Amino acid sequence: MDLSLTRTVTKLSDGRELIYYDETPGHDRSAPDRRDLPTVSTTSELRRDPLTGEFTTVAGHRQDRTFLPAADQCPLDPSRPGHPTEIPAADYDVAVFENRFPSLAGDTGRCEVVVFSSDHASSFGSLPVARIRSIVDVWADRTAELAQRSGVEYVYCFENRGVEVGVTLHHPHGQIYAYTYVPPRMQKILDVAIAYHESTGGCVACDALAEEKAEGTRVITVGEHFTAYVPHAGRWPFQVDIVPHRHVPDLPALTAAERDELAALGKDCVQRLDALFDGPMPYIGSWYQAPVATGRAESHLRWQLAALRRAPGKLKFLAGSESGAGAFMNDISPERAAAMLRGEG
Numbered sequence: 001m002d003l004s005l006t007r008t009v010t011k012l013s014d015g016r017e018l019i020y021y022d023e024t025p026g027h028d029r030s031a032p033d034r035r036d037l038p039t040v041s042t043t044s045e046l047r048r049d050p051l052t053g054e055f056t057t058v059a060g061h062r063q064d065r066t067f068l069p070a071a072d073q074c075p076l077d078p079s080r081p082g083h084p085t086e087i088p089a090a091d092y093d094v095a096v097f098e099n100r101f102p103s104l105a106g107d108t109g110r111c112e113v114v115v116f117s118s119d120h121a122s123s124f125g126s127l128p129v130a131r132i133r134s135i136v137d138v139w140a141d142r143t144a145e146l147a148q149r150s151g152v153e154y155v156y157c158f159e160n161r162g163v164e165v166g167v168t169l170h171h172p173h174g175q176i177y178a179y180t181y182v183p184p185r186m187q188k189i190l191d192v193a194i195a196y197h198e199s200t201g202g203c204v205a206c207d208a209l210a211e212e213k214a215e216g217t218r219v220i221t222v223g224e225h226f227t228a229y230v231p232h233a234g235r236w237p238f239q240v241d242i243v244p245h246r247h248v249p250d251l252p253a254l255t256a257a258e259r260d261e262l263a264a265l266g267k268d269c270v271q272r273l274d275a276l277f278d279g280p281m282p283y284i285g286s287w288y289q290a291p292v293a294t295g296r297a298e299s300h301l302r303w304q305l306a307a308l309r310r311a312p313g314k315l316k317f318l319a320g321s322e323s324g325a326g327a328f329m330n331d332i333s334p335e336r337a338a339a340m341l342r343g344e345g
């Protein structure tokens with residue numbers, strides 16, 4: 001699919017890439033980065049735990065990263081006289097740049113920051129649908145581009161929202177990690193999909209979606225191209241899975257009509273989460289898509305919003321059972337969560 005946005009690739013003063021995605025053509029993106037940034041030495045290292053077979057990325061340089069700066073010191077704002085930021089332009093629509101303090105770099109992959117808006121006080125759920133539509137295009141474009149890079153096995157687009165989930169910058173933004181291996185949760189999902197396909201000939205995600213739609217009690221919205229529902233065995237107090245009706249492997253495979261509906265439906269779901277309790281809902285928005293090279297036929301794209309507030313002032317913590325045993329306990333029934341998200345109290 002052709003990109004409807006105008007993409008301009010530039011470099012920051014320490015050599016990192018900055019990419020402007022403009023909704024209208026004709027912007028001058030030549031403003032130079034006037035900071036004299038030292039190159040951050042990245043010592044990221046992938047280590048395999050012999051007991052679990054899982055990888056840990058050790059990135060000691062990240063301890064020095066920016067942590068909740070004052071609003072007038074935000075590094076994601078447009079640059080203004082006396083306050084040069086990560087984005088030299090005086091305004092922008094969506095901007096993507098290589099993280100200055102990446103967990104993954106060089107041989108271990110790449111970390112990008114996706115800035116959703118130049119408006120510091122905005123949030124994903126309060127952006128216009130047209131902007132969210134642009135962000136969907138950016139996610140798809142980054143997925144396709146990062147998948148071309150040598151060694152990349154998985155592109156994970158996500159958003160951490162709220163200090164409760166460890167956000168270190170309030171400015172509305174998401175991140176993209178390009179891993180050189182398939183992360184364990186994605187590998188698990190893929191293994192299940194492949195086994196299901198071998199035994200039934202079908203797709204486990206297509207069948208689960210059909211069952212949720214038939215059962216109906218956990219469905220939040222059904223569109224023409226997507227359904228949003230709280231899964232039967234959801235792990236999080238308020239978990240919303242947004243699933244395409246068509247069996248598509250990844251974001252780049254979505255048509256323009258699908259992206260249009262996805263933007264409106266995604267905004268609606270985040271607004272429903274924000275409306276549940278007092279104040280913005282802390283959540284992790286994750287895109288589960290096909291790995292770069294394996295299991296593409298079996299993979300079914302999914303956007304999962306995992307919201308952590310279970311009641312006013314009460315957060316879900318990953319404690320003993322979840323962190324120590326990997327066994328999730330959910331205090332809110334998915335049926336009740338879905339009813340609340342539908343506005344049924």
Ligand SMILES: [Zn+2]
Nearest residue numbers: 074077120171
């Ligand atoms: Zn800002």
Ligand SMILES: [Zn+2]
Nearest residue numbers: 203206247300
């Ligand atoms: Zn499917």
